[in-house]
Amino acid sequence: MALDTITNGVATTSLHDLTDSSLPIFKVERVQLQFSISSDFVAAQVANNVLILALSTGRILRIDLDSPGDIDDIDLPKRPQEVGLIRSMFLDPSASHLIITTTLGENYYLHTQSRQPKSLSRLKGVRIETIAWNPSQPTASTREILIGASDGNIYEVYIELTNEFYRREEKYLKAVYKVPEGPVTGLWVDVLPDRPDRRRVVIATEVRLFHFTGRIGRPGQEGSGSIFSKLFETETPTVHQVARNSKPVPSTLAVSPDPPGGFSATGDESERSYAWLSAQGILHGKLRTSSAASSNLGSDIFSNSMMIAGNKIPPSENASGRRRPTADPVAGLLLAQWHILCYVDGRIVAIQRLDEKIVYDQVVLEPGDTMLCLLSDEKKNTFWLLTTQEIFEIVVNDEDRDVWRIMLAAQKFDQASQYARSPSQKDAVATASGDFLINKKRYLEAASVYGKSTRSFEQVALTFIDHGENDALRKYLLTKIATFKKTYVMQRIMIASWLVEIFMSKLNSLDDTITTKAQLIEGTNTAETKDELGGIRKEFQDFVGKYKADLDRKTTYDIISSHGREQELLAYATAIDDADFVLSYWIQRERWQEALDVIKKQNEPEMFYRYGSVLMSHVGTELVDVLMRHPDLNPRKIIPALLNYNKDNDIPLAKNQAARYLNYCINQLQSTDPAIHNTLISIYASHPSPSETALMSYLSAQSLNAKPLYDTDFAFRLCIQHSRVQSAVHIYSSMGEYSSAVDLALKHNDIDLASSVADRPSDTDPALRKKLWLAVAKKVIDQQGVGSIKTALDFMKRCDLLRIEDLIPFFPDFVVIDDFKEEICVALESYSRSISALDSEMDASAATAESIKNDIKQLNNRYAIVEPGERCRVCELPLLSRQFFVFPSCQHGFHSDCLGRKVLEGSGLTVRGRIRELQASIARGGRREKEARELDALVAQQCILCGDYAIKLIEEPFVSEADDKNEWAL
Numbered sequence: 027m028a029l030d031t032i033t034n035g036v037a038t039t040s041l042h043d044l045t046d047s048s049l050p051i052f053k054v055e056r057v058q059l060q061f062s063i064s065s066d067f068v069a070a071q072v073a074n075n076v077l078i079l080a081l082s083t084g085r086i087l088r089i090d091l092d093s094p095g096d097i098d099d100i101d102l103p104k105r106p107q108e109v110g111l112i113r114s115m116f117l118d119p120s121a122s123h124l125i126i127t128t129t130l131g132e133n134y135y136l137h138t139q140s141r142q143p144k145s146l147s148r149l150k151g152v153r154i155e156t157i158a159w160n161p162s163q164p165t166a167s168t169r170e171i172l173i174g175a176s177d178g179n180i181y182e183v184y185i186e187l188t189n190e191f192y193r194r195e196e197k198y199l200k201a202v203y204k205v206p207e208g209p210v211t212g213l214w215v216d217v218l219p220d221r222p223d224r225r226r227v228v229i230a231t232e233v234r235l236f237h238f239t240g241r242i243g244r245p246g247q248e249g250s251g252s253i254f255s256k257l258f259e260t261e262t263p264t265v266h267q268v269a270r271n272s273k274p275v276p277s278t279l280a281v282s283p284d285p286p287g288g289f290s291a292t293g294d295e296s297e298r299s300y301a302w303l304s305a306q307g308i309l310h311g312k313l314r315t316s317s318a319a320s321s322n323l324g325s326d327i328f329s330n331s332m333m334i335a336g337n338k339i340p341p342s343e344n345a346s347g348r349r350r351p352t353a354d355p356v357a358g359l360l361l362a363q364w365h366i367l368c369y370v371d372g373r374i375v376a377i378q379r380l381d382e383k384i385v386y387d388q389v390v391l392e393p394g395d396t397m398l399c400l401l402s403d404e405k406k407n408t409f410w411l412l413t414t415q416e417i418f419e420i421v422v423n424d425e426d427r428d429v430w431r432i433m434l435a436a437q438k439f440d441q442a443s444q445y446a447r448s449p450s451q452k453d454a455v456a457t458a459s460g461d462f463l464i465n466k467k468r469y470l471e472a473a474s475v476y477g478k479s480t481r482s483f484e485q486v487a488l489t490f491i492d493h494g495e496n497d498a499l500r501k502y503l504l505t506k507i508a509t510f511k512k513t514y515v516m517q518r519i520m521i522a523s524w525l526v527e528i529f530m531s532k533l534n535s536l537d538d539t540i541t542t543k544a545q546l547i548e549g550t551n552t553a554e555t556k557d558e559l560g561g562i563r564k565e566f567q568d569f570v571g572k573y574k575a576d577l578d579r580k581t582t583y584d585i586i587s588s589h590g591r592e593q594e595l596l597a598y599a600t601a602i603d604d605a606d607f608v609l610s611y612w613i614q615r616e617r618w619q620e621a622l623d624v625i626k627k628q629n630e631p632e633m634f635y636r637y638g639s640v641l642m643s644h645v646g647t648e649l650v651d652v653l654m655r656h657p658d659l660n661p662r663k664i665i666p667a668l669l670n671y672n673k674d675n676d677i678p679l680a681k682n683q684a685a686r687y688l689n690y691c692i693n694q695l696q697s698t699d700p701a702i703h704n705t706l707i708s709i710y711a712s713h714p715s716p717s718e719t720a721l722m723s724y725l726s727a728q729s730l731n732a733k734p735l736y737d738t739d740f741a742f743r744l745c746i747q748h749s750r751v752q753s754a755v756h757i758y759s760s761m762g763e764y765s766s767a768v769d770l771a772l773k774h775n776d777i778d779l780a781s782s783v784a785d786r787p788s789d790t791d792p793a794l795r796k797k798l799w800l801a802v803a804k805k806v807i808d809q810q811g812v813g814s815i816k817t818a819l820d821f822m823k824r825c826d827l828l829r830i831e832d833l834i835p836f837f838p839d840f841v842v843i844d845d846f847k848e849e850i851c852v853a854l855e856s857y858s859r860s861i862s863a864l865d866s867e868m869d870a871s872a873a874t875a876e877s878i879k880n881d882i883k884q885l886n887n888r889y890a891i892v893e894p895g896e897r898c899r900v901c902e903l904p905l906l907s908r909q910f911f912v913f914p915s916c917q918h919g920f921h922s923d924c925l926g927r928k929v930l931e932g933s934g935l936t937v938r939g940r941i942r943e944l945q946a947s948i949a950r951g952g953r954r955e956k957e958a959r960e961l962d963a964l965v966a967q968q969c970i971l972c973g974d975y976a977i978k979l980i981e982e983p984f985v986s987e988a989d990d991k992n993e994w995a996l
Contacts, residue, residue: 049423052365052376052386057417061097066414067398071117071124074405076138078124080112086126086136086143100141102126102134116157119404120164123185127154135195137187144187148199149173152181156279158213158227170253172202172227174210179203180229180258184249197249203258208232212279212302219315225257226313226323228300230279233270235302235309236263237324264324266331271305278303280361281313283404299379301366303359308334308366310379334366334382342371342389358400360409364425367409369397374411374420380432390418434458439475453480464489469498477505500528507573518576525573526582529566530589536562566594570601579604605630609637618645626652631659638667646671646683654690661691662701672709679720685709703728703736711744711753721745721753729760755779890914899971900924911962913969926965932975937964 069080079087084106088098102109110130117124126134126143131151134143153176160169167186174180184197212230218239229236240261245251282299301310311331314323341350358369365385366377372395376386390411391397401410409420430451433442439459446452456479463472469490476486483506490499507521536559540552570577579602586595592611599607605628612621622645625633634653641649653659668684679685688706691697710721725741728734738757745754751774758767890912896905898921905912909922920928926945930938944961948954970976985991 051423051425053421054374054388054390055419055421057419067412069112069115070399070401070412071115072401072403072410073117073119074121075403076121078115078117080115082111098141102143103145118159118163122164123168125157135185140187144195146196147194148196155209155211156213158215161215161217172213172215172254174213176209178205178208178210180210182252182254198251200252200255202252202254205229205231211277214279214281228279230277230302232277232304233268235266237327238263239323264328266328268304268306275305275355276303276357278359280359282361282363283402283407285363286407299361301359301361303356306333307336310366334377339368339370339375342373358397360400360402362409362422362425364429367420369400430455437462457481469493469495470501473498473502474505477502478509496528496532500525519578522573522576523581525569526585530586530591532562533591534589567597570598574602605633613640622648634659635663638664639670642667642671643674650683650687653687657695661697662699665701665705668705676714679713679715682709698735700735700737704740707736707741708744711748711750718750718752721750722756725753725756734760752779888914890917892919898924900928911966916969916972918969918971925970928970929965932978940964
């Protein structure tokens with residue numbers, strides 16, 4: 027690195043990293059250059075971490091402090107003998123623009139991206155003392171800037187770097203103002219907030235300080251003309267003047283740098299400070315940006331500024347260590363964020379702006395050394411002291427550490443709290459602020475402040491109680507409970523419970539005031555009291571919502587109940603999700619919609635089981651909607667509520683919510699619980715409606731199952747009890763008890779129902795079916811009587827199993843045959859036709875038997891002619907070479923062994939096994955003739971080329987593995 031700070035020969039880089047408050051706020055450290063310089067410094071500037079040094083030889087060194095090894099070495103266009111020594115330099119805050127002035131009145135401009143200074147011909151001869159840079163930074167040009175000269179003139183100039191030979195860097199130069207006396211020692215320009223067309227201009231001379239605010243002009247094109255002329259021509263400045271000293275004294279204007287964290291939107295941090303060094307002393311204050319009237323802004327600034335007299339700084343010590351009789355004047359001035367840095371006779375003195383106390387006074391220069399300049403970096407908050415040979419950095423450490431204490435002493439508690447850092451500091455501010463507010467009887471404000479302090483809890487609480495300030499006590503407790511950690515369980519529970527008591531007392535007090543229409547205090551009416559009541563109630567609800575975990579449930583219920591505050595009980599129960607209490611509350615008041623809103627939010631099944639009965643009776647439809655959104659419920663436990671609802675409601679089944687929920691469980695949830703099915707049957711069966719449609723629909727659906735999911739005995743008893751004959755008959759039928767079903771239907775004289783049941787037995791049991799129809803027919807005959815025999819005979823035609831002879835026993839003994847003579851004749855004719863058909867069938871059977879006998883006889887005479895060259899169809903060898911078989915029907919011949927082998931290959935396991943057994947038995951010498959005939963019968967049962975064997979060969983491959991596949995190649 028090109029620069030390094032040393033203190034007493036020891037590098038102090040690590041000291042900068044310390045944050046110990048025991049370190050001094052200011053420390054002056056000598057900067058050691060890591061390169062040699064053969065000539066003296068004559069001027070210097072620093073901005074945006076860029077240090078620029080001017081040497082007596084006319085050289086300019088531009089050093090980037092972020093990378094100090096990279097140094098730009100720049101020379102003026104002409105030698106010092108021609109233009110003079112560099113007198114001073116002016117660098118804008120962004121370090122983009124540098125203006126250099128010499129002792130012979132030559133002025134040059136150097137851009138950050140250039141290494142060649144350009145002569146400012148229009149400014150030739152102007153002895154520049156100070157420059158106010160344009161607030162808009164950084165830019166390619168300087169834009170409009172103000173230059174203060176030694177002759178009191180103030181110029182406006184616009185400088186832009188150009189490479190064109192015939193163009194000047196200054197677009198224009200105009201004198202816009204002239205101070206009445208002496209040189210201009212300081213200039214400052216800034217933009218007023220939210221007023222981009224308004225500027226503030228501060229001008230300093232040796233005896234006067236001018237403050238301008240006003241609207242600037244707007245030329246047609248940027249850089250085409252002056253913008254400050256209008257302001258100086260139309261506005262009258264506010265002037266602060268001091269007496270002129272008989273001796274010349276230094277004068278300068280300093281403005282505080284940017285805050286390390288940037289400017290805040292509001293408050294003091296959005297305003298810079300200024301300090302003006304004059305013969306009278308140091309005038310300092312805030313450069314306020316707003317005032318009640320913009321025209322009074324300058325007056326407000328000067329009236330609120332303070333003067334540090336010259337004798338405030340003690341004199342320097344002589345060689346013997348004694349103070350000199352008179353103080354030396356301040357020769358240089360800088361502003362830090364909170365301190366004024368003064369150079370006095372080789373010393374750096376730091377004065378706290380807020381209380382004007384000296385916090386640092388250190389001799390820096392050796393006797394005989396003089397200060398060249400005192401510099402500050404507006405962007406980076408660094409401060410520098412230069413002599414002709416050395417560079418010192420004024421290091422600032424934790425500058426605002428004591429601001430809180432000063433603010434506290436000035437009773438500016440908000441600012442003190444803002445700058446207090448450690449818990450002990452914040453506590454000291456809060457305690458002092460609370461005491462101050464108590465003395466001022468501002469109890470509510472004191473409550474908030476005390477709540478953040480460590481002042482004794484008992485002392486603060488008793489203070490508010492003694493003064494009867496329950497509202498302040500409530501606010502204090504609310505603030506205090508927020509400061510306790512979660513681990514302070516007992517403290518939080520105690521304070522929370524106390525707050526509940528205070529809230530209840532306050533609410534009762536307000537209710538009493540509203541009821542009696544009394545005046546609480548002067549100027550407070552009933553309407554305002556009602557508004558306050560609503561606010562306190564809302565505050566209580568917010569409190570229990572936030573601190574419900576710190577409230578003991580039983581204690582809180584007891585406190586609220588003791589005050590009779592039902593609405594607050596409900597608010598607390600709602601906050602802690604005590605749905606049991608909330609539901610009970612709304613149900614007791616028959617507020618069914620509110621109760622329903624609560625149950626909708628529940629996921630605990632027990633809540634539905636416990637309150638289902640009462641809610642089902644009053645909001646059945648809505649409750650069932652809720653229940654259907656909870657498939658995790660156990661429907662069995664809902665049955666009591668459904669039965670209670672069904673008992674108290676006489677509504678159509680289509681609107682019956684109990685039946686609706688049970689159907690949902692059966693059809694959607696696929697419930698197999700018999701209790702669910704039995705309950706639905708009970709509701710259907712017990713309904714006063716005579717229709718059995720719903721019950722029959724359910725029973726019919728259940729009949730599709732292999733086993734019904736309901737208790738058939740229970741269902742049958744219910745059907746009988748409530749005269750549900752059709753359903754009872756269906757149940758009998760589903761059980762296969764057709765006889766009982768028909769008997770039940772006939773018992774209730776339901777002939778059609780009995781007839782439908784009689785047809786249900788399958789055709790495999792015609793006897794049962796006939797029996798059922800006979801029972802129905804008997805009932806029909808008994809019902810019709812003698813006069814309706816023909817009607818009974820017509821009924822007989824509905825079943826093809828019934829005959830007239832089956833019905834005759836059911837007719838009365840005295841019935842006349844003429845009543846059904848026609849039916850008897852029809853029956854006899856039918857019998858005659860049946861007998862004739864049987865005779866024909868018998869004749870045909872006899873003829874068929876005779877034909878078969880003839881065919882058997884002819885089989886013994888069947889033969890086949892075998893030619894001498896006939897070959898076996900399997901092995902292709904002569905057929906007559908050994909024992910063979912010939913099939914007469916197809917004339918195919920086979921050797922016995924060839925045919926047997928093929929039959930073995932294509933036969934099943936049983937036939938194959940039997941053939942082998944017979945072959946083995948014949949080989950052993952068994953009953954050869956009988957076994958030979960059986961073997962021949964098995965082998966020669968059918969031709970292997972014409973029978974089933976040939977059909978099975980379809981599944982075999984056309985070319986087998988034993989065949990030569992090449993023979994099939996094309």
